[in-house]
Amino acid sequence: MIHRCIEKRLQAAVSAVVPEADTRRVLVRPCPEPKHGDYQANALMMLARQHRLNPRELAEKVVAALDVSSWCEQVTVAGPGFINFRLSGSALNARLQHVLGSGGSFVEATAEPRTVVIDFSSPNVAKPMHVGHIRSTILGDALARVFRRLGHRVITDNHIGDWGTQFGMLIVGWRTLLNEEALQRDPIAELERLYQAVNHAAKEDGSVRDQARAQLVKLQGGDLENLSIWRRMQALSQSQFDSVYARLGIRFDHTLGESFYNDQLAGVLGELSRAGISEESDGAQVVFFRDHSTLHDKPALIRKSDGAANYCTTDLATLRHRVKQWQADEILYVTDGRQQLHFQQVFAIFGKWHPACAAKLEHVWFGSILGPDGKPFKTREGEVVKLTALLDEAESRALAAVTEKNGELPPTQRIEIARAVGLGALKYADLSNNRQSDYVFDWDKMLSLQGNTAPYLQYACTRVRGIFRRGEMPDTQGATLALAAPQELALAKRLLNFGLVLEMVAAEYRPNYLCSYLYDLAGDFTAFYEACPVLKAPPVERQSRLALCKLTSLVLREGLDLLGIEVPDQM
RNA sequence: GCGCCCGUAGCUCAGCUGGAUAGAGCAGCGGUCUUCUAAACCGCAGGUCGUUGGUUCGAGUCCAACCGGGCGCGCCA
Known part of the structure; x- marks a missing residue:
């Protein structure tokens, strides 16, 4: 990654000027304001304070000792001591070309796997x-x-959660109230009914509570019959979990529930x-x-x-x-x-x-x-919203949208698109918020094609794909990059930062950084798409732009994949 | 009583080691389809970042106090 190369050189230059400096915090980050540069370092101002130096002078000395000409056409000191780096076009083109040619990516594997x-x-x-x-x-x-x-x-x-006091109630229910037919039809609903019925009865009748406690003690003591009831409930539940995870595309390496640890307690x-x-x-x-x-x-x-x-x-x-x-x-x-x-x-x-x-x-x-009223999300009846119902609704709302916009597509294809769009929207709505914030659940917002949503990003992907579908599949592998237009450069520079963003996600456990990045990337792509014709461009620009589209598509798709979101070919 | 979190545009939310003129979407107003998907794009307007102090070259971000809201605190998990 280019910024890391610059960073290493910068740290070396800092050490040369201030040998006792701790350079671990001397970092090079993307400039929030592109007019200042592509990357910036502001750590020298902190460093200057620690060592009682004039920050501006320190920055100038460090820049004088710094050679980053392989990547940058310009390095400037600004304000009280910012160092701004402007990438050279040749380094940018070369980097993109390398990624394209090697079939690689903008992500660098960690040097210290954990x-x-x-x-x-x-x-x-x-x-x-x-x-x-x-x-x-x-x-x-x-x-x-x-x-x-x-x-x-x-x-x-x-x-x-496969162990605990609730199983006393459940076993009493199973032994006295079980409806086998209902269990066949909808096992979880039946188990829920049993629990609620016994729980209700126990509140009024102390002897029911005693029964539940007795059954729990028997279960914990290894009673074979209760254990087998418990195992049955476990298996029924697991198949429910499995079907939900299959829909969501999620898998686990291990499923070690609480009961796994019983004999260690x-x-x-x-x-x-x-x-x-x-x-x-x-x-x-x-x-x-x-x-x-x-x-x-x-x-x-x-x-x-x-x-x-x-x-x-x-x-x-x-x-x-x-x-x-x-x-x-x-x-x-x-x-x-x-x-x-x-x-x-x-x-x-x-x-x-x-x-x-x-x-x-x-x-x-x-x-x-939260629900629209700002209180914890519930159904109109005030009950908790079941996950399967939520997934169903996401898909059916998405299907309605697809049908409205693209009704001529065959039904099976519309259903498949709706699945990806609906579930993607649901996931993205969650991931794009700062995880520590409460957020208001809003179907219209998450399924909108405007704003920071999954459908918007999926749509951006289909627009890129549309270019390739229209033209013959070009040989982008050996393409020569010749980026020139400001929209091309902005898009290309954004691509470079993909790996850095993933590192930030991992460092703070915050996938919303990736969401913001992808949204910005899609915005850069849209600006490029509006301003720069691809298929109709002259041959040199055309192959360069096709290559840029290819890379954009790769990053968008991989970014969404890392969020667990699929991308349909068409929408 | 102790502790955690939140308060940013009318609404919903971002805001990366403190960093340069606080951003986006919706809603509002005005534009853009003979041209790679208009499910899109562009522009305008919208802010005492809860309040008051403090730290410093620089605070939405750190510290203190206060106001308002949410949550948690030995026999549920």
């Missing part, structure tokens, strides 16, 4: 997946794709207790963080007074497994922001338990999806 475990989605057995699972599922998948693309070893793990509790990390309090085992600045008054419960472990314990066992068995360098938990305290506690306990562990633990949290 093992990154990503925990996301995590639905519950016997419950339908709902809108609450969508952000985790989509964000986690996109992050997994980006980390893989950067050359990291990624392990995705679906930590399913006693050991975990024993170790924590023996190490003096946990202590008894009101009959429960609790970890206190007495010296901790924010957790000092927030103890964590790891074993209930009835002797049962809870999700804190399970998460500790899970964490140990990931660190020990998978040798994780980095573990990402993609969950709702409301679990921040929980993960702070889990990470803090793990730190006491395995002080030598250097794995980076990150709670990649996200905000809520």
